[in-house]
Structures are given as structure tokens and as C-alpha cells.
Amino acid sequence: xxxxxxxxxxxxxxxxxxxxxxxxxxxxxxxxxxxxxxxxxxxxxxxxxxxxxxxxxxxxxxxxxxxxxxxxxxxxxxxxxxxxxxxxxxxxxxxxxxxxxxxxxxxxxxxxxxxxxxxxxxxxxxxxxxxxxxxxxxxxxxxxxxxxxxxxxxxxxxxxxxxxxxxxxxxxxxxxxxxxxxxxxxxxxxxxxxxxxxxxxxxxxxxxxxxxxxxxxxxxxxxxxxxxxxxxxxxxxxxxxxxxxxxxxxxxxxxxxxxxxxxxxxxxxxxxxxxxxxxxxxxxxxxxxxxxxxxxxxxx
Ligand SMILES: [Zn+2]
Numbered sequence: 001x002x003x004x005x006x007x008x009x010x011x012x013x014x015x016x017x018x019x020x021x022x023x024x025x026x027x028x029x030x031x032x033x034x035x036x037x038x039x040x041x042x043x044x045x046x047x048x049x050x051x052x053x054x055x056x057x058x059x060x061x062x063x064x065x066x067x068x069x070x071x072x073x074x075x076x077x078x079x080x081x082x083x084x085x086x087x088x089x090x091x092x093x094x095x096x097x098x099x100x101x102x103x104x105x106x107x108x109x110x111x112x113x114x115x116x117x118x119x120x121x122x123x124x125x126x127x128x129x130x131x132x133x134x135x136x137x138x139x140x141x142x143x144x145x146x147x148x149x150x151x152x153x154x155x156x157x158x159x160x161x162x163x164x165x166x167x168x169x170x171x172x173x174x175x176x177x178x179x180x181x182x183x184x185x186x187x188x189x190x191x192x193x194x195x196x197x198x199x200x201x202x203x204x205x206x207x208x209x210x211x212x213x214x215x216x217x218x219x220x221x222x223x224x225x226x227x228x229x230x231x232x233x234x235x236x237x238x239x240x241x242x243x244x245x246x247x248x249x250x251x252x253x254x255x256x257x258x259x260x261x262x263x264x265x266x267x268x269x270x271x272x273x274x275x276x277x278x279x280x281x282x283x284x285x286x287x288x289x290x291x292x293x294x295x296x297x298x299x300x
Contacts, residue, residue, distance in 0.1 A: 028151045031074055033082040033091060034061035035271040036130055037107055039281045041081050041143050043165045048154045049147070052077075054094075057273045060245045061087055062216045066094045074098040079150045081105045081143055085113055087127035089217075105146035110138040114198050118213045126214045128268065132199035133173035133285065137166050172282050173203075176289045180204045183296045190292055191232060191240040191260065193250050196268035206292065209237065211250050220250070232258040239263035239295030244278070245270045263295035 027050040032038035038053030045051065054070050055061045061083070074080065075098050082088055084106035095104075107130075114126040129135040144162040148155040180188070188205060190197070194212035201208045211220045211228055220228075231237070232254065240255045241263045242248040248265075255262045266288045267278040278284035 025153070028079065028147070028154075029077045030079045030081060030147075031077040033080075033088045034059065034064075034269065036269075036281050036284070037081050037083060037139070037143075039271060039279075040107070040136070040139055040165075041147075043280075044140060044144055044158055044162050045147055045154075046157070046161060048151065048157060055270065057271050057276070057279075058244050059270050060216055061269055062089070064088070064090050066090060066097075070094060071098045074100050078102045079105065079146055081107055081146065083127060083130070084108045085111070085125050085127035085129060103146055103150050105142055107139040107142050108135070109142050111135045114202065116195070116198060116214060124214055126195070126198045128196045128214070129199050130281070131197055131268070132203040133169050133176070134203065135199060136169050136281065140166055140169070168282060172285050176204060176285060179289055179293050180206065183293060187238065187296045189235055189237045190263075190296065191228070191237055191251070191254060192266065192268065193241070193243045193246040194268070196243065200288075206296075211254065212246075216246060225250075225254075229254065229257050232260055241266045241291070241295075243268045244272060261295065264291045266291055 027048055028045070030041055030045065030049050030051045032041050032051055032053045034055040035053045035057050038051050042049060042051045052073055054066065054073070055064045071094070074094065079102055080095065080100060082091055082104065085108045108127070111129040113129065115123050116126055118124050130139060140162050144158050147158045185205070189207045189209065192208060192210045194216050195208065195210040195214045197208040198214070200206065209228060209231060211225055237260055240251045240260045242251045242265045244265050244267045251262060254260065267284045271280065271284055272278040277287045
């Protein structure tokens with residue numbers, strides 16, 4: 001019996017009980033709900049972890065439909081990392097079905113959430129907290145605490161990697177701030193498909209407008225789209241962006257209707273595949289910022 005199945009068999013025993021490390025330690029199996037959390041966790045855990053993301057690159061974590069293989073993946077995992085803030089409405093069904101008894105990290109658990117008024121007037125919590133790098137630092141703290149608890153033998157390694165990753169996040173945050181500071185305040189408006197950039201906009205002083213609310217679960221109404229078209233024209237918004245995990249049709253239609261430019265594809269709720277321009281969380285921030293800044297700086 002290996003260490004992990006022993007731990008599973010002893011489910012009721014606290015994980016902090018010191019076990020003698022086996023000679024060839026198996027990497028801790030971690031499941032992340034979606035690709036951005038998968039990358040953050042891998043950055044902290046390195047080779048000590050085997051990380052699998054349920055919703056992969058270019059996937060939509062709002063409306064995921066778990067498959068039988070996800071059950072097996074989860075049953076073999078010692079740790080689950082999820083976002084929280086209402087993003088993964090499908091997760092509780094999956095953990096119940098898998099009988100998952102491992103540790104769960106709610107990555108956004110230390111974040112101060114933004115709320116917003118949806119088109120229908122309801123107040124909703126915005127789950128996209130990772131789009132503000134300062135929140136990502138809180139995600140790193142929460143994930144590191146979970147890793148240390150699930151696998152105390154590698155605690156020093158996780159803490160050191162988390163410190164250097166946090167430093168790189170801080171550098172990226174400063175770079176974004178400097179890059180966007182070149183855009184005049186009156187031109188800081190961007191249109192996206194769904195409302196995924198509220199935290200980013202609040203951090204860097206950019207106004208984001210979107211056809212869809214903070215979830216992709218409901219289609220925008222004709223009335224909401226008409227109001228957005230009027231707003232784009234009135235405010236002279238320069239660019240409309242396609243999101244990697246959503247249909248491009250809405251952005252294409254808005255550009256056609258208003259004469260705004262299509263600014264390219266940005267990454268909101270999922271990374272790109274490994275060879276793409278946003279294969280890691282930090283690459284995603286840089287890619288999005290480069291496109292946003294270029295679109296907003298265009299003079300008309
Ligand atoms: Zn989203």
C-alpha cells in the first residue's frame with residue numbers, strides 16, 4: 001500500500017500526522033477546476049505535484065458539464081483547488097458524485113469580492129477575481145497553505161516557490177500599470193463579450209463594457225445589446241474584443257454595427273493551449289494588456 005492509499009484508508013486521521021517519506025515519493029495529485037488555477041498551482045508545486053485541470057485551455061468554467069473521466073481524476077486526487085465566488089456551479093455535484101474527501105482550497109477565499117448589478121437588476125458576485133494580480137497573490141497564499149497541509153514534507157519547497165512566484169506577479173502588475181498609464185484617461189474603454197474584466201478594470205482604471213453579464217450561462221437580451229450598441233457609439237469606444245472561451249459572433253456583430261475595430265482575442269476565463277500566446281497566467285496578463293493598450297491608444 002503506497003502512502004497516498006494509506007492516507008485515503010486512514011481518511012479520519014489528520015493529514016498533519018508525520019509519515020516517514022517513502023524513498024521514491026509519488027507527486028501529490030492535485031485537481032484544479034480550470035486552467036488558470038492549474039497553472040498557478042503548478043508554478044508553486046513544480047515537480048512535487050501532478051496537476052490536472054478539469055476545464056482545460058479555451059474552456060468555459062461557468063457552464064462546464066463534468067464527464068465520467070473527471071470523476072476518476074477527482075477520486076485519485078489529494079487536493080482540489082477551485083475558485084469559489086460562484087464560478088463553478090457544477091462543482092458540488094461532481095465532488096458529491098466522486099465522494100471526494102480530500103482537502104479543498106477555495107483560491108479566492110481571501111479576496112474582497114466585487115459585486116455588480118446585472119441587466120435584470122439583480123446583484124451578483126463577480127467571480128473573475130484573478131484578473132487583478134493583487135488578488136492572484138492572495139490565491140497563491142491560499143493554494144500554498146493547502147499544499148503545505150496536504151503535503152507537509154515539501155512545505156519549504158512550496159513556500160520558496162510561492163515567494164518567487166509572488167514576486168513575478170508583482171513585477172507583472174507594475175508592468176501593466178506602466179503600460180496602461182500611456183493611455184489617456186478618456187480613451188480607457190473596452191468592449192468584451194462577457195463581463196470578465198471588472199477586477200482588472202478597477203485595478204488599472206479601465207472601463208469595461210460587455211454584452212453578457214458576469215456568467216456565460218444566459219444569453220444577452222436584444223434590449224441589452226441595443227443599449228450597448230448605443231453606448232459604444234456615444235462613448236466612441238474604439239475596440240471590441242473576442243474572448244477565447246466564448247463564441248466570436250457577439251463581438252463581430254458589435255463591431256459591424258458600430259464601426260468599432262475588432263481588437264483580437266483576449267483570454268478571460270481560460271489559458272491558451274501550451275503553444276498559444278497565453279499558456280500561463282502571467283503570459284495571459286501580458287498578452288491581454290498588450291492588446292488592450294494597442295486598441296485604446298489608436299487615435300481616431
Ligand atoms: Zn467568466
